[in-house]
Amino acid sequence: MNSNIAQDNLLDENESLKVIREMIQVSRRKLENNGILFIVWGWIMFITNLKEFLIDKLIMTYPIHQTIRYLIPTLLILGIIFSIYTAFFKKKQTSSYVGVSLKYMWFSVIAGLFLVNLILFNQLQEPDFTLQNPIFMVLIAIAVVVSGGILRYKLLIAGGIIFALSALVCSYMPLQSQFLVEAIAWLIAFIIPGHMLYKKRDK
């Protein structure tokens, strides 16, 4: 006990300020997002949209066609499993308000996507992907811009704005062309900022 008290160093005002500054830096480093979920979902959705755009344009053998057909659902399932693991089960030494805010916001948006899907189906009585795609993109764009704001990361904010504008562009296009625009939008709003965040991560 005495040795513990001996280590209870009293500080002068300059030392106090130094401790405050150094430790606040420690917490700040923990607030940074490593961007891994942006990378994972960016690539999954980029491949999915590109596949939808190219599938009828390319002539391919039956085994390749089947492989691609099963590849997309497999990627989506793996992405969902990885996201749930990262959000709820991955061992983390700290929990930050930024992380909690992002988690709530993204799960709300995902729930919103399901609801919009149901509402559209109830109103139209059949799936209308030409309409659904741009609406989904707007919701995702909002989440990307808010994430950029929370993380103070301008590239992500810019990516989100481009994603929203791409949604508007898509609304003028037939479904097949929408997939190409959407693939490019995922590249700009998720893959590029995600990789930049990953490069800057706290190692």
Add this chain to the structure above:
Amino acid sequence: MFKDLDPILHSQVRLAIMSILIGLESAEFSFLLENTNTTKGNLSFQLSRLKEAGYIRIKKSFRGNYPLTTCKISPKGITAYEKYVQAISEYFQNQTHFNK
């Protein structure tokens, strides 16, 4: 004159713990140990002092078979920390004033 500094916070390790916790929702014992440059025993002792003062909340649980201690700053701790930072800022402002 500048205000008396809170004696609970005016120690290197306790101030370091509070400065980390102020920016986070919660932090594990191992994280605090890595970043406060102290020993396990001393960290436990300083955490108990902060808990006794009502500045932090400590949750003991298990991860797998291992004990897990998680610390979180309390509203009383946030107020005390803000007052401490305010007192330090005033001290430096007064110093600048006297040096002029």
